[in-house]
Amino acid sequence: MSVLFSVQVLTETIGSVHKCSPMTTSANPEPPRTDGQPPRPSASPTGPSASPTGRSASSTGRSASLTRRSASPNGRSSWTRILSSPWLSPLNDTAAIDDLLGLVDPTWSVAAVRARVVSVNRETDDASTLVLRPNRLWLGHVAGQHVQLTVETGGRRHVRTFSISSPPRADGLVHVTVKRRAGGKVSSWLADSAAAGDVVTLSNPAGDFVLPPVLPPRIVLVSAGSGITPVMALLRTIVEAGGPTDVLFVHTSRSRRDVIFAHELETIARTHPRIEIRLHLTEESGRLDAAQISSIAAEAAGAPAFVCGPESFMTSVRSAWGSAGNAEHLRFEWFGAPARENIGGEAQSISAEHSGTRFTALAGQSLLVAAENAGLRPLYGCRIGVCHTCKCHKISGVTEDLRDGRISDEPGEMIQLCISTARSDVSIEI
Amino acid sequence: MKSPASNLTREQIDAIAIELDGIRDEILGDLGERDAAHIRRVVRLARASSIAGRSMLAFGFTPVSFGAGVALLSLGKILENMEIGHNVMHGQYDWMNDPSLDSKTYEWDNVCDSSQWRHYHNYEHHTFTNVLGKDRDVGYGIIRVSEDQYWHPKHLMQPVSNVLLSLLFQWGVGIHDMDPMRVMLGSKDDEESRAARAEFPAKWRQFLRKAGRQLFKDYVLFPLLTPWNAPRVLLGNLSANVIRNVWTNVIIFCGHFPEGTRVYTQEETATESRGDWYVRQMQGSANIEGSSWFHVMTGHLSHQIEHHLFPDLPAHRYPEIAGRVRDLCERNGLPYNTGSFAEQYGSVLSRIFRFALPTRATQAQTA
Numbered sequence: 078m079s080v081l082f083s084v085q086v087l088t089e090t091i092g093s094v095h096k097c098s099p100m101t102t103s104a105n106p107e108p109p110r111t112d113g114q115p116p117r118p119s120a121s122p123t124g125p126s127a128s129p130t131g132r133s134a135s136s137t138g139r140s141a142s143l144t145r146r147s148a149s150p151n152g153r154s155s156w157t158r159i160l161s162s163p164w165l166s167p168l169n170d171t172a173a174i175d176d177l178l179g180l181v182d183p184t185w186s187v188a189a190v191r192a193r194v195v196s197v198n199r200e201t202d203d204a205s206t207l208v209l210r211p212n213r214l215w216l217g218h219v220a221g222q223h224v225q226l227t228v229e230t231g232g233r234r235h236v237r238t239f240s241i242s243s244p245p246r247a248d249g250l251v252h253v254t255v256k257r258r259a260g261g262k263v264s265s266w267l268a269d270s271a272a273a274g275d276v277v278t279l280s281n282p283a284g285d286f287v288l289p290p291v292l293p294p295r296i297v298l299v300s301a302g303s304g305i306t307p308v309m310a311l312l313r314t315i316v317e318a319g320g321p322t323d324v325l326f327v328h329t330s331r332s333r334r335d336v337i338f339a340h341e342l343e344t345i346a347r348t349h350p351r352i353e354i355r356l357h358l359t360e361e362s363g364r365l366d367a368a369q370i371s372s373i374a375a376e377a378a379g380a381p382a383f384v385c386g387p388e389s390f391m392t393s394v395r396s397a398w399g400s401a402g403n404a405e406h407l408r409f410e411w412f413g414a415p416a417r418e419n420i421g422g423e424a425q426s427i428s429a430e431h432s433g434t435r436f437t438a439l440a441g442q443s444l445l446v447a448a449e450n451a452g453l454r455p456l457y458g459c460r461i462g463v464c465h466t467c468k469c470h471k472i473s474g475v476t477e478d479l480r481d482g483r484i485s486d487e488p489g490e491m492i493q494l495c496i497s498t499a500r501s502d503v504s505i506e507i
Numbered sequence: 508m509k510s511p512a513s514n515l516t517r518e519q520i521d522a523i524a525i526e527l528d529g530i531r532d533e534i535l536g537d538l539g540e541r542d543a544a545h546i547r548r549v550v551r552l553a554r555a556s557s558i559a560g561r562s563m564l565a566f567g568f569t570p571v572s573f574g575a576g577v578a579l580l581s582l583g584k585i586l587e588n589m590e591i592g593h594n595v596m597h598g599q600y601d602w603m604n605d606p607s608l609d610s611k612t613y614e615w616d617n618v619c620d621s622s623q624w625r626h627y628h629n630y631e632h633h634t635f636t637n638v639l640g641k642d643r644d645v646g647y648g649i650i651r652v653s654e655d656q657y658w659h660p661k662h663l664m665q666p667v668s669n670v671l672l673s674l675l676f677q678w679g680v681g682i683h684d685m686d687p688m689r690v691m692l693g694s695k696d697d698e699e700s701r702a703a704r705a706e707f708p709a710k711w712r713q714f715l716r717k718a719g720r721q722l723f724k725d726y727v728l729f730p731l732l733t734p735w736n737a738p739r740v741l742l743g744n745l746s747a748n749v750i751r752n753v754w755t756n757v758i759i760f761c762g763h764f765p766e767g768t769r770v771y772t773q774e775e776t777a778t779e780s781r782g783d784w785y786v787r788q789m790q791g792s793a794n795i796e797g798s799s800w801f802h803v804m805t806g807h808l809s810h811q812i813e814h815h816l817f818p819d820l821p822a823h824r825y826p827e828i829a830g831r832v833r834d835l836c837e838r839n840g841l842p843y844n845t846g847s848f849a850e851q852y853g854s855v856l857s858r859i860f861r862f863a864l865p866t867r868a869t870q871a872q873t874a
Contacts, residue, residue, distance in 0.1 A: 082564030163720055165728070167616075172607035173554055220605040232543030430691035461784075463818060465610055466630055480533050491601050491611070 097397065106303040140442060171260070183276040190214045190279040195250060197271055200337045204256040204303065205268045208240060211251060211279060218251070218282035220244040220310035221316030221383070230266050236489050237263040240307035240385075240410065241282065242338075244314040250281075254337060256303035267272035286383065286410035287311075292318060297377040301365075301386030305330075305337050307410050308385055315343060316352070328371055329357040329365050329386075370394055374401040385410040425499035429453060429507045430472060438499045443479060447493035448507060455494055455507045462496035467492060515786065519839055524782035525836055527816055530828055534820050538602055542821045544609065546600055549590050549803065557583030565733040578745035578753050580814060585754055587616050589806025590822065596625055598819045615845055620717040623684035623710060637763060637770045637791035643768060644763065647672065647679060648688040648782040651766045652855075656770070658865040663861045669856075673756035681718060685710045691848035734825050755805075757852055758795070762811035765793045765854040767844045788815035789836060793844035794829070795851050802826060812843065 082103055160169055167173065171188040178185035184193050192209035199205050218224070223240045243252035257268040271277075286307055288296070292315065301310040315322055330336045336356060346354040359364055374397040384394050384407060391409055398407045424437045427447060436451030438444055443468055448455050456467030462480055466493050475486045476497040484500070485492055496507070515523075560579030592615030600608040607613075614621045627643065635641035639655060646652045651662045661668075672679050674868045686703040693700025725744035730856070731739035740773055767792040776787065795801075795809040802809045803823070811827035813832055817825075836843040846854070 163614075166720070166724065167557075168728075176554075224686060229543075231539040232541075232603055233539075236604075260699055333790070458626070458767065459634035461781075462633070463602075463633050464625075464630040465819065466625065467599065468601070481528065483535065487604075490604065491598075491609075 090305070156162040166317070184210075184212045186212060186214065188214075190281060192251065192279050194271055194273055194277065196273050200254060201256075201335055201339075203335075204254060205271075205335045206252050206254045207267060207271060207277075209251045209277070209279070210249065213250070214281075215279065216281045218246055219287045220314040221287040221307045222282040222284040222321055223286075223307065223410070224251075224253065224282045226263070226267075227278040227280075228263055228266055228271075230262060235263045235487060240310070242306040243307045244310050244317060252307040254303075254309075256337070283372075284410065284452070286385070286406075286408055288314060289381065292320055292322045294321065295323045295325075295379060295380040295382050297373070297382040297384060298324065299328075299373065299384045299386075300326075300336075301329045301332075301390045303337065304351060304390070304410070306383075308383060309338050309341075310454060311383055312352075316349060322351065324352040325373075325376065325380075326345060326352065327357065328352045328354070329390075330358060332358055332360040365390075365393075367393060367397065368397045370397040371401065374398045374403060377403060377406070379403065379406060381408065383407050383408045383410070425474075426502045427499060428461035428502070428504040430504060431506055437504075441498055442443055443495050444476070444492075444497050444499060444505065447499075448494065453507060457495055466491060467494040468492065471505040471507040474499065474505075475501040476503060515839060515841075518668060520780065520782035520786060521653060522637055523839060524780065524785055525837065527785050527823050527832075528781075530831060531817050531820065534817070534824050534828065538821065542600070542823070543603055543605075545823045546591070546595075546821070548602055553583045553586035553591060555583075556586065560743075560747070561729060561740075564740045565729070565736055567739075568736075573739060573858060577743050577746045577750070581750040581754075584616055584747055584751040588751060588755060589758070589808065590803050591615075591806075592617065592621075593808075594629075594822045596621060597629060599821045601819075616721070618681040618718040618721045619683070619712075620681070620713045624680070625715065627684040629818070633815065635776075636788055636815060637768070638769055638773055638776050640773055642682065643686065643688075645826060646764075647683065653770045654856055654862065654866040655770050656857065656862070658862075662863050665859055671742040673753045675829070676752035677748065678718075679734060681714055685714065710755075735855050758805045758808050760855045761795050761848070761851040762792060762808055764858060765846070765851045766858060767854075768793050787842065788812070788831070789841060789843070791815070793846075795848050796845055797848060799826070801848075812845075 127353045159165075162169070167414055175186045175188060178187070184191040190211050192215070193210040195208040195210050197205050218241055220241075220243075223238050225236050225238050227234055227236045229235070239253045239255055241251055242254040243250070253267075255264050255267040284307075288311055296311075296315065298308045298312060308326070308328075311328060312324065315324055326342075328336070328342075332357075333339065336342070336358075340354075342354050345352055357369075359365075370393055374394075377398070382398065382403070384391055386394075395404070395409070397406065398404050426435060427438050427444065428435050429448065429451075430447050432453055434451065434453070436447060436453070438447035445455060445457055445460065456466055457468070458464035460467075462478075471485060471488075471490050471492045473488050475484060476492050477484055477500050479496045479498055485497070492505070494505075549568055556579045556757065560576045560581070561582055564577030567573060567576060592613065595613045596610050598610035598613070598752050601610050612627070615624075617624075632642055633643045636647060639653075646656060649661070649672065650665045651658060652664060685707055686699075689697070689700040690707050691705040693703065695701070725748065726741055727731075729744060730740040733740060771787060771789075771791070776783070779787070789812050792811040792815045794812050796803065797805075797809055802825075806815060807822035807825050810822070813825035813829055814822065816832065817828075833843045835841075
């Protein structure tokens with residue numbers, strides 16, 4: 078039985094074959110069409126099923142290859158149940174199976190999307206595109222979606238969200254363009270140290286920053302800095318579709334050297350008369366001011382507009398579109414805006430995700446005490462940081478260890494409530 | 508009954524806390540590749556050893572392959588329980604963000620449910636180490652290891668009950684969190700006994716589920732995978748479980764029961780500072796000397812003193828800091844209890860025999 082099981086696992090995971098199987102594409106939102114046909118109802122990319130949990134592209138997909146062989150939803154769930162039953166442990170220990178498979182090929186896995194770095198293309202001084210070949214567990218994406226990327230440095234796993242800068246490609250490769258942030262562990266590693274042959278772990282794609290299934294006659298794209306990455310995926314999709322769509326793309330960047338994809342943008346502008354690309358370089362002409370953004374909003378009129386950039390930039394775009402009365406046509410992509418540390422020592426707002434409440438933690442107060450004062454009853458033990466009973470997932474925010482001042486600023490880290498105090502607004506799973 | 512700790516001044520105790528916090532800080536700042544590589548190497552070794560052992564039991568026919576199979580499976584189980592399970596559940600590797608080494612979700616190869624283990628071991632035992640009436644690991648409710656524990660006629664049996672406990676140790680560990688002594692014998696007026704009784708049904712169901720899975724795995728699933736060898740596999744698995752039981756029991760008894768380890772009363776520890784807590788951890792624990800291989804086989808509980816000071820530092824770091832902890836003890840006139848395996852376990856056995864008998868009143872008063 079163990080032999081049979083292993084054989085099945087192998088046949089379902091081997092290799093990173095091009096991903097054009099009917100199974101894969103049917104699990105995805107429809108690619109945009111220009112033929113005027115309505116999309117299939119089950120596959121609306123902008124529908125309410127889109128969620129930030131990494132499942133939006135896979136509402137009809139699988140969570141792991143163990144379930145790949147059965148077609149019907151019922152069959153799938155019962156297979157999953159049987160194969161992942163704790164009664165079969167340790168035969169179905171996916172961590173152990175993955176570890177063994179990884180000895181043969183580090184991209185093989187029964188549970189995780191692993192991708193090999195095919196090449197790293199330098200775009201600017203501080204931005205690089207990773208060309209990735211994911212394994213068969215990758216469900217495919219829609220242009221404009223993002224993906225969580227896990228890399229391990231110094232024994233620690235770090236998870237970050239990045240936009241995919243390519244539309245779905247026939248060769249199955251996925252482009253992720255990363256700009257190095259000062260002090261950013263993952264972005265620095267990706268931009269400086271990642272090399273062809275490295276293997277990274279991906280989530281499946283998520284996000285509803287995607288084009289409507291039927292391309293409208295006119296689309297406006299606005300981006301600032303590295304916000305160009307998901308917008309570029311949209312632009313490339315429109316170019317590939319080759320339909321009668323007019324595009325106004327406004328991109329702002331510090332200098333010409335900093336424009337990611339500059340060469341490709343020039344080529345597109347030259348060869349596609351329907352696509353107008355305006356570069357706004359702040360070094361030469363200052364930041365886009367409110368009046369300039371308002372005039373873009375006026376030009377956009379009723380056309381759908383896609384915007385991605387730093388938080389302050391998106392705020393001004395949103396208010397300009399709002400005053401032009403076009404707010405409902407606006408789509409934003411923003412994620413991973415880093416929590417700002419507040420050294421001022423004032424009270425912080427804590428969001429308790431499981432209990433769905435919000436409370437305030439005073440400077441220097443442990444999150445456990447603050448939660449208890451708010452009427453919550455998190456599990457605890459020693460209250461001195463020894464037993465780890467009160468440990469929970471911190472979704473976002475910066476906390477400090479009251480014993481030694483150690484800072485936790487990574488999203489998704491585990492913290493002990495009894496010895497952690499908030500240094501920014503914090504979101505925790507209690 | 509003078510406590511060595513009470514001979515220290517407040518300043519000394521505070522200085523001890525600062526020095527030990529400094530060691531902890533230093534190691535935390537240095538965690539990285541080396542620690543991740545260590546635990547992953549042990550995980551692979553434990554898996555490889557278990558797979559090899561189970562294969563020999565399943566496919567072999569000779570007594571030699573049976574013996575080798577039992578030895579390898581025992582090694583796999585011991586490594587999994589000691590260096591991996593116990594240490595991972597302390598949160599020693601949570602900084603890696605690796606879901607397979609996550610203290611909150613790790614489930615070990617043992618009939619004790621992991622969440623119950625985390626409660627009574629990480630919380631009760633590591634917070635209230637050696638405090639009588641609080642740390643139920645002092646003698647596990649059946650063995651009298653100190654003259655400060657009240658004598659009861661059941662203790663006459665303890666040389667025998669010790670052997671039984673070591674053979675069945677995982678079952679003792681498995682039911683320990685339910686506090687069977689208080690559930691069965693506690694008085695109705697005792698608050699802790701009432702609490703133990705109230706929690707009993709839920710914990711009992713949890714225990715049955717975990718124990719059921721463990722029994723199914725070793726005595727049904729694996730034997731039936733190779734039906735022609737089912738009795739051999741079953742006997743091999745039983746032997747490996749018993750060997751693991753005896754080994755873990757012996758190592759753990761060497762951690763807190765050798766001659767010289769102190770027990771505390773609840774009054775003594777009512778208003779403890781962090782420094783007092785550190786001192787109690789050092790005085791209530793004992794080390795075993797041995798090779799680096801031996802240390803891994805004990806899950807580094809051979810460095811029980813360092814483990815009790817820093818339960819959430821990766822255990823393979825304990826040998827690196829042991830010299831400094833020992834030096835700190837010597838400078839402050841605190842005993843640092845260490846010895847060979849034979850010395851330490853011999854000392855435990857002599858205590859088990861000695862305290863089976865009631866301590867004479869005169870001795871108790873003057874000791």
